[in-house]
Amino acid sequence: xxxxxxxSFFGVLNLFIGFANSKKSLLPLALLFLAVVxxxxxFSWNDPQSYFNNMLTIDNYAVAFTGIMVLTTxxxxxxxxxxxxxxxxxxxEFYSLLLFSLVGAxxxxxxxxxxxxxxxxxxxxxxxxxxxGSDKKSLRSNEAALKYFLMGAFFTGILLFGIVLIYGATGxxxxxxxGAASAATDGVMSAMFLLGLxxxxxxxxxxxxxxxxxxxAPDVYEGAPTFFTAFMSTVVKTAGVAAxxxxxxxxxxxxxxxxxxxxxxxxxxxxxVGNIGAVxxxxxxxxxxxxxxxHAGYLLMALVAFNEHSDSSILFYSLxxxxxxxxxxxxxxxxxxxxxxxxxxxxxxxxxTNPLLAFVMTVSMCSLAGIPLTAGFFAKFxxxxxxxxxxxxxxxxxxxxxxxxxxxxxYFRVVIAMYMHPAENLPRLEVSSFSTFVLIFITVLTxxxxxxxxxxxxxx
Amino acid sequence: xxxxxxxxxxxFAALIVLLLKGQAARxxxxxxxxxxxxxxxxxxAGFNTASGSTQMALSFPWVESAGIGFTIGMDGIxxxxxxxxxxxxxxxxxxSFKHEYKSPNAFYxxxxxxxxxxxxxxxxxxxxxxxxxxxxxxxxxxxIAAIWGGARRIPVTFKFFVYTIFGSLxxxxxxxxxxxxxxxxxxxxxxxxxxxxxxxxxxxxIFWFLFIAFAIKMxxxxxxxxxxxxxxxxxxxxxxxxxxxxxxxxxxxVLRWLLPVVPLGVSQWAGLVLVLAxxxxxYASFIAIRQRDLKRLIAxxxxxxxxxxxxxxxxxxxxxxxxxxxxxxxxxxxxxGLFFIIDIIFSRTxxxxxxxxxxxxxxxxxxxxxxxxxxxxxxxxxxxxxxxxEFLLLSGVFQxxxxxxxxxxxxxxxxxxxxxxxxxxxxxGPKSAATEVFADLTMNEKAVLIPLVIMVFWxxxxxxxxxxxxxxxxxxxxxxxxR
Numbered sequence: 001x002x003x004x005x006x007x008s009f010f011g012v013l014n015l016f017i018g019f020a021n022s023k024k025s026l027l028p029l030a031l032l033f034l035a036v037v038x039x040x041x042x043f044s045w046n047d048p049q050s051y052f053n054n055m056l057t058i059d060n061y062a063v064a065f066t067g068i069m070v071l072t073t074x075x076x077x078x079x080x081x082x083x084x085x086x087x088x089x090x091x092x093e094f095y096s097l098l099l100f101s102l103v104g105a106x107x108x109x110x111x112x113x114x115x116x117x118x119x120x121x122x123x124x125x126x127x128x129x130x131x132x133g134s135d136k137k138s139l140r141s142n143e144a145a146l147k148y149f150l151m152g153a154f155f156t157g158i159l160l161f162g163i164v165l166i167y168g169a170t171g172x173x174x175x176x177x178x179g180a181a182s183a184a185t186d187g188v189m190s191a192m193f194l195l196g197l198x199x200x201x202x203x204x205x206x207x208x209x210x211x212x213x214x215x216x217a218p219d220v221y222e223g224a225p226t227f228f229t230a231f232m233s234t235v236v237k238t239a240g241v242a243a244x245x246x247x248x249x250x251x252x253x254x255x256x257x258x259x260x261x262x263x264x265x266x267x268x269x270x271x272x273v274g275n276i277g278a279v280x281x282x283x284x285x286x287x288x289x290x291x292x293x294x295h296a297g298y299l300l301m302a303l304v305a306f307n308e309h310s311d312s313s314i315l316f317y318s319l320x321x322x323x324x325x326x327x328x329x330x331x332x333x334x335x336x337x338x339x340x341x342x343x344x345x346x347x348x349x350x351x352x353t354n355p356l357l358a359f360v361m362t363v364s365m366c367s368l369a370g371i372p373l374t375a376g377f378f379a380k381f382x383x384x385x386x387x388x389x390x391x392x393x394x395x396x397x398x399x400x401x402x403x404x405x406x407x408x409x410x411y412f413r414v415v416i417a418m419y420m421h422p423a424e425n426l427p428r429l430e431v432s433s434f435s436t437f438v439l440i441f442i443t444v445l446t447x448x449x450x451x452x453x454x455x456x457x458x459x460x
Numbered sequence: 461x462x463x464x465x466x467x468x469x470x471x472f473a474a475l476i477v478l479l480l481k482g483q484a485a486r487x488x489x490x491x492x493x494x495x496x497x498x499x500x501x502x503x504x505a506g507f508n509t510a511s512g513s514t515q516m517a518l519s520f521p522w523v524e525s526a527g528i529g530f531t532i533g534m535d536g537i538x539x540x541x542x543x544x545x546x547x548x549x550x551x552x553x554x555x556s557f558k559h560e561y562k563s564p565n566a567f568y569x570x571x572x573x574x575x576x577x578x579x580x581x582x583x584x585x586x587x588x589x590x591x592x593x594x595x596x597x598x599x600x601x602x603x604i605a606a607i608w609g610g611a612r613r614i615p616v617t618f619k620f621f622v623y624t625i626f627g628s629l630x631x632x633x634x635x636x637x638x639x640x641x642x643x644x645x646x647x648x649x650x651x652x653x654x655x656x657x658x659x660x661x662x663x664x665x666i667f668w669f670l671f672i673a674f675a676i677k678m679x680x681x682x683x684x685x686x687x688x689x690x691x692x693x694x695x696x697x698x699x700x701x702x703x704x705x706x707x708x709x710x711x712x713x714v715l716r717w718l719l720p721v722v723p724l725g726v727s728q729w730a731g732l733v734l735v736l737a738x739x740x741x742x743y744a745s746f747i748a749i750r751q752r753d754l755k756r757l758i759a760x761x762x763x764x765x766x767x768x769x770x771x772x773x774x775x776x777x778x779x780x781x782x783x784x785x786x787x788x789x790x791x792x793x794x795x796x797g798l799f800f801i802i803d804i805i806f807s808r809t810x811x812x813x814x815x816x817x818x819x820x821x822x823x824x825x826x827x828x829x830x831x832x833x834x835x836x837x838x839x840x841x842x843x844x845x846x847x848x849x850e851f852l853l854l855s856g857v858f859q860x861x862x863x864x865x866x867x868x869x870x871x872x873x874x875x876x877x878x879x880x881x882x883x884x885x886x887x888x889g890p891k892s893a894a895t896e897v898f899a900d901l902t903m904n905e906k907a908v909l910i911p912l913v914i915m916v917f918w919x920x921x922x923x924x925x926x927x928x929x930x931x932x933x934x935x936x937x938x939x940x941x942x943r
Contacts, residue, residue: 371625372595378523381588385526385636394665397633405626412618420606420614458525 001051001058003041003066004106010037011099018092027077030095034074037102041066054174055113062110064315064460065242069105069235072322073098075442076234078434079330080227094134098231101127105239109246114163114173117243121159121207124239125152128232132224144223151206151216159203165196166251175250183254197252197259201266204247208240208296210266211273218277221289226336229285230329233292234322241299245314248303256306263304268399271297275403278410284332285342287410288325291368294407295321298383301400305386305393313382316457320375320449324367327442331361334429344413349423357429358418360439365411367446370404375449380404382457462503463516463532466542467579469496470549474572480565486557489568493550496575500546507539512932514585522589527639527646531586536933537785540926541582541712544792545705547915549575552700555800555908558807561608561695574600574701581709587635587648590717594628594673597709601701605694613693620690624676627683631673631713634666638721653721654940660724667725670718671733677710678766680733681740691759696803699755703762704796708788711769715784719776720940730774734860737774738867740767745874749881754802754812757882758795761838761875765791768871771864772853776941778934780856785930787849790837790919794846797834797912801827804905805886809894814882819891824900828887830909835883837916839876845919848927 010033017029041063048059077098104124111117129152133145167173169192170181182189189197202213209217221229252259274294281287299321302313332342334357339346351358367376384400387393431439449456473492477485507515517533534542553571561567577600580593598621606617635648641662642652658666676683691699719726744763751757769787772780804827805820806812821828833844840846850872858865891898901909919926 371599372592378526381526381632381636384633385640388633388636388640391637391662394633394637397636398630401629401633402626405622405629408625409618409622412621416606416614416618419603452523454523454525457523 001049001056002044003037003070004056004103006033006037006040007099007103007106011096011103014092014096014099018096023091026091026095027080030077030098031074033099034070034077038067038070038074041070050112055116056107056110057112058110060460061242061246061311062106065109065238065318066106068315068319068322069102069109069238072234072238072326073102073231075323075326075438076227076230076330078432078438079230079326079333094131097127097131101131101231102235105235108239108243111243111246112175112250114166114175114178114251117247118156118160118163120239120243122156124236125156125207128228128236131228131231132220134228135225138223138225140223141225144220147216147223148220155203155206155213158199158206162196162199162201162203165192165199169193169196175247178251179253182252185254189255189258193255194258197255198262200247201259201262204240204244205266208237208244208299209293210296210300211269211293212266214270214273214293214296217293218286218289221292222283222286226285226329226333229289230326230333233288233329234325237292237296237299238318238322241296241303241314241318245303245310248306249310260304260306263300264396267297267300267304268396270294270300271400271403275406279406281410282344283342284344284347284414285336288328288332291407291410292325294403295368297403298380298400301396302383302386304396305383305389307386307389309382309386309389312457312460313379313386315460316375316382316449316453317379319456320367320379320446323442323445324364324374324376327360327364327439327446328368330435330439331357331364334431334435338429339426344417345421346426347414347417348421348426349418350429351419353423353426353428354431356436357431357439360443361418362415363443363446365414367450369408369411371408373447373450375446375453377450378453378457382453461516461518462499462506463534463583464518466496466499466503466546467532467576467583469499470572470575470579474569474576477572478565478569483564485565485568486553489572490550490553492572493546493553493575497546497550500543503534504539504543507534507929509536509929510932512536512934512936517585519585526588527648528588529586529647529649530589531649532580532583532589533585534583535936536930537712537715537937538582538933540785540789540930541708542579544708544789545575545578545582547911548700548704548792548796551796551908551911552697552704554904555700555803556697557904558902559695567604567608570600570604571697571701574604578705578709582712585650587639587650587653587717590713591628591632591635594631594709594713595625597706598624598628601698601706604701605690605698608695609698610693610695612689616686616689616693620686623686627673627676630669634669637666650716653717656721658722658724660728663722663725664728665725667718667722667729670713670722671729674710674713674718675770677713678707678770679710679763680767680770681736681743681763684740684744684763687763688756688759691762692753692755696799699799700796703759703799704792707762707766708792711766711773711784711788714770714773715781715937719773720937723941723943726774726776726941730776733774734771734857734864737767737771738864740764741771741868741871742874745871745878748878749874751878752814754805754814754882754886755799757814757878758798758802761878762791762795764871764875765795765838768850768853768868771868772856775856775860776938777856777859778938779852779859781934781937782927782930783849783852783854783856785934786919786923786926787846787853789926790845790849790916793912793915793919794834794838797830797909797916798838800905800908800912801831801834804901808898811894814885816892816894817886818889818895819887820895820898821887822891823898826901826906830901830913831883831887833913833916834909835879837920839879840872843917843920845916845923847920848923
């Protein structure tokens with residue numbers, strides 16, 4: 001709860017600091033705010049509290065996911081520097097909106113009531129609609145914002161419709177009460193309940209860009225400024241999947257048999273669309289957009305496994321995926337601004353011009369691909385292990401394994417460009433010492449979790 | 461403790477090598493690999509060869525929540541594989557001294573990193589640890605081949621990389637499944653896997669999950685398509701590492717993680733695997749006869765030889781398994797020697813085409829003798845190392861099925877055809893423009909080839925030195941399979 005209050009307060013504070021026209025202080029302040037929130041959040045560990053007549057519960061699940069999301073933002077913000085330097089106005093709004101959207105994300109992982117879920121998603125999304133279009137002079141950015149907003153509003157409507165139908169069927173918004181009501185029906189659900197459930201699933205699937213509700217993602221991810229693409233594909237996705245699992249576990253565990261086939265179909269389709277889509281891309285940014293769809297698929301695998309390992313698998317996967325993605329987008333952002341392109345060839349010869357960046361990128365690509373010695377390997381390992389608890393689901397793991405091998409193909413194209421193609425007049429990248437520090441931190445974290453995953457995998 | 465030292469010494473040395481500048485890297489790498497070999501000899505001295513069980517074991521928990529333990533140890537089979545690895549790596553490093561590779565520190569560090577991966581595969585007694593080292597061995601050799609390789613290296617090595625990872629992911633899925641079948645609080649130790657008693661249906665599909673990974677690595681027909689291109693495009697040292705040691709990972713994987721873990725699955729599918737292996741032998745031999753490029757020829761001959769090893773070990777009798785183990789050593793020695801000789805020829809003539817070579821024997825007595833011995837070892841002439849292995853393997857296959865034995869026996873005849881044809885074309889006849897001036901072996905080249913030639917005769921004349929080390933372990937393995 002303190003993290004929600006603090007984030008909101010800091011967001012408003014940031015706006016006021018913006019009036020003071022001290023452009024230089026905004027980035028360090030944003031970092032400081034996030035660090036404070038990260039620290040304060042940890043105090044709620046092992047101290048579950050309920051707020052607002054049981055609308056929100058800050059338990060270990062909420063604290064762990066809040067921690068990951070704040071950490072991800074903290075690691076991401078330093079890469080905004082160059083982006084910010086090029087802009088002359090609205091800087092304070094930029095950081096404030098980021099903090100506000102985090103408020104929504106925190107609510108999404110700590111809600112106990114469907115209305116809170118809706119409010120959380122809206123707070124998160126409205127900030128994101130604005131941020132996606134924050135590059136005002138770019139046509140692509142405007143297109144991205146409009147697409148995201150229209151689609152987002154439409155699917156939020158579906159989600160709300162679903163919530164209302166479930167309220168109609170059970171008479172409550174509270175997750176535990178919905179769970180009890182649906183358990184009492186002995187598996188025979190009313191049509192209203194089923195329709196509501198389906199609409200809620202569709203609404204959330206849109207938010208995490210799961211197929212077949214992913215069609216907006218590649219365009220929006222490509223059009224939005226890289227910094228927000230990174231934010232959308234890490235924090236927003238983590239919040240979405242964590243909210244999804246919490247919803248299913250708390251409210252719809254009794255109707256498992258009903259939604260299970262639907263979600264398995266969504267998961268399989270997401271894996272296929274994400275991985276196959278990424279293969280044919282020529283732009284690294286678009287490849288990462290599709291890769292983010294595919295990772296939504298792996299995260300959903302942990303959800304459909306639906307057993308005691310699901311939450312910790314989702315947690316570990318989110319952390320491994322988010323850190324590696326932040327590094328990848330951060331480096332992509334530097335490549336784009338300094339070499340003027342986002343295609344694979346723009347990475348040529350990076351292994352010679354910037355050995356450190358190339359190494360960090362390689363580790364991140366290996367982590368996303370799930371190669372051992374990186375966090376991504378254990379992330380996939382835990383997900384596969386969770387699914388294989390049910391022997392009938394071996395086929396899903398087979399599909400995922402084949403598509404993971406496909407994933408190696410497109411991730412390693414970046415590595416090949418960096419190490420095996422000459423730079424040919426492409427410049428050496430200038431990297432601020434702060435970004436370097438963050439990149440090294442991410443690499444160390446990725447390898448550390450690849451050697452000792454127990455540091456995180458067992459905490460919830 | 462000895463095992464852990466063996467495992468981590470190359471990785472530690474690699475870190476040091478990485479920090480060095482210029483050609484000091486290769487000297488340090490060579491010395492480090494010699495120290496590693498000395499460590500293995502030390503381990504061999506303390507090894508009880510009469511026992512078939514695991515020795516020098518070390519075990520502590522690693523990722524407790526996932527039941528992953530850091531469990532390592534060696535039995536006779538592991539020890540022979542470690543011996544082969546540590547014997548070949550110094551020679552492979554030494555063989556690179558005639559080349560000036562760019563960024564030598566990275567090149568030699570990667571070789572040493574790979575050595576850790578390879579030894580890890582041979583000593584791991586925990587399924588996930590095994591998988592871990594299995595992938596760890598792949599990544600360095602991929603970079604060696606893709607950075608220092610030939611003109612078409614990028615697409616070729618990429619295919620190799622994706623292909624092998626594709627296979628090993630199936631192995632990972634199978635391991636996770638097996639792990640979840642272990643009773644109580646699960647365990648991924650190999651002995652827990654040996655005691656699973658799964659139904660024959662599940663063993664049937666697990667067999668394929670594991671077999672695909674191992675078959676791609678070996679490679680067995682029809683999973684071999686990455687191999688000739690990769691061997692041809694890689695720098696010689698990477699080719700030696702791949703053919704001399706890495707393909708043994710696949711065979712070792714079958715021995716350690718396939719046959720005893722899913723014996724019912726093996727008995728269902730062994731016949732099919734034998735048929736595939738024998739098709740591979742004949743097919744690869746015929747293609748080898750038609751090759752003009754020396755490196756491709758040896759690459760295809762390697763498929764044929766590995767096919768025979770695969771056929772032998774899937775017969776599940778003692779001759780087949782023992783033959784497989786000894787032939788892994790022999791093949792490693794012969795193929796590394798042959799690839800090195802091709803490298804020598806290429807470095808002097810700039811060609812690997814058989815038709816543009818010839819008459820080399822006239823000026824090179826030392827090279828001719830070494831080449832001849834290694835070639836005859838590869839053909840499996842009696843008194844050479846190849847004979848012992850192929851004889852045991854063929855007698856194993858004959859016990860399984862006479863017709864299979866007859867078909868597999870073609871390997872010796874066809875092997876003689878392509879090897880002698882190659883030798884004749886390259887070494888005899890009139891001198892060609894490319895071979896007009898051809899110097900004999902330098903000291904450095906002799907230093908690589910003489911130990912290999914000695915080993916050809918050692919295994920050929922006194923195979924019991926090695927067979928006796930693996931015999932109790934193979935017996936132990938058969939007991940587990942036949943339970």
